[in-house]
Amino acid sequence: MDKDKDYVSIDFKKLADSLRARHFVDLIRLCLRPPNRNDTKRQADSENAPSITKLHLSGVKFEVAASDKNLLDITFNNGILKIPKLTISNMTLHLLRNLQIFEDLHCTINNINQFNTILNRLLSDSKDVELLTQNGVIVSRILDSEGVSTFFRQLNRDARVQQSDFYYSGLVKHLQKHCKSRCHKLKANLKQDYFNTPWAYISFGAAAFILILTFIQAVCSIIGLI
Numbered sequence: 001m002d003k004d005k006d007y008v009s010i011d012f013k014k015l016a017d018s019l020r021a022r023h024f025v026d027l028i029r030l031c032l033r034p035p036n037r038n039d040t041k042r043q044a045d046s047e048n049a050p051s052i053t054k055l056h057l058s059g060v061k062f063e064v065a066a067s068d069k070n071l072l073d074i075t076f077n078n079g080i081l082k083i084p085k086l087t088i089s090n091m092t093l094h095l096l097r098n099l100q101i102f103e104d105l106h107c108t109i110n111n112i113n114q115f116n117t118i119l120n121r122l123l124s125d126s127k128d129v130e131l132l133t134q135n136g137v138i139v140s141r142i143l144d145s146e147g148v149s150t151f152f153r154q155l156n157r158d159a160r161v162q163q164s165d166f167y168y169s170g171l172v173k174h175l176q177k178h179c180k181s182r183c184h185k186l187k188a189n190l191k192q193d194y195f196n197t198p199w200a201y202i203s204f205g206a207a208a209f210i211l212i213l214t215f216i217q218a219v220c221s222i223i224g225l226i
Helices: 012-020 024-031 052-057 090-106 111-122 126-134 145-157 169-180 182-193 198-225
Strands: 061-064 075-077 080-083 086-088 138-140
Touching: 024 090, 052 061, 052 126, 052 169, 075 169, 086 090, 090 111, 090 145, 111 145, 111 169, 126 138, 126 145, 138 145
Parallel strands: 061 080, 086 138
Antiparallel strands: 075 080
């Protein structure tokens, strides 16, 4: 059991909710309630989050959120997408399925359904999972990258999202805006294609230095002829 102890991050300060929990699954759901946000009004394209690969090509960096962060609290600031660590184990798979089913049957607020929906968009294929795995965000103990992507795709097929609110609407809006910026794409392309190693920076600096010296020499030659 110790092996899987980090499969979710539960805020135990919310354990007082156990007094009104209808089921053990409901207790976990209440403990996993994310913090309130003021940008959850659902837009026409609220669920169309760019994939992790597309975000990477736009220069977005991926980091593991602080260990005390709620599992559902995904944030984006200053070009950095912070996602709480998600360890994929048998317990994780069963828990997410059971939480989604419980919400569908008994709840009007469906945070787990929305979490599964946003992850399905972000992890559209195995390459997205691999990027987050490389950055330590996803640790899968039982599935390969394709399996993780397929799992969230299956959950999303049955996901039920509220018509008026989508918890990640503001997040999606900011991610879409970042991806549409040509400046971010250009910077990312230069860094990934030409400045992806320390030697690339050294070579660029040396070339720039030689160019400056050549320019100074040409100016001095012109002045000498006057």
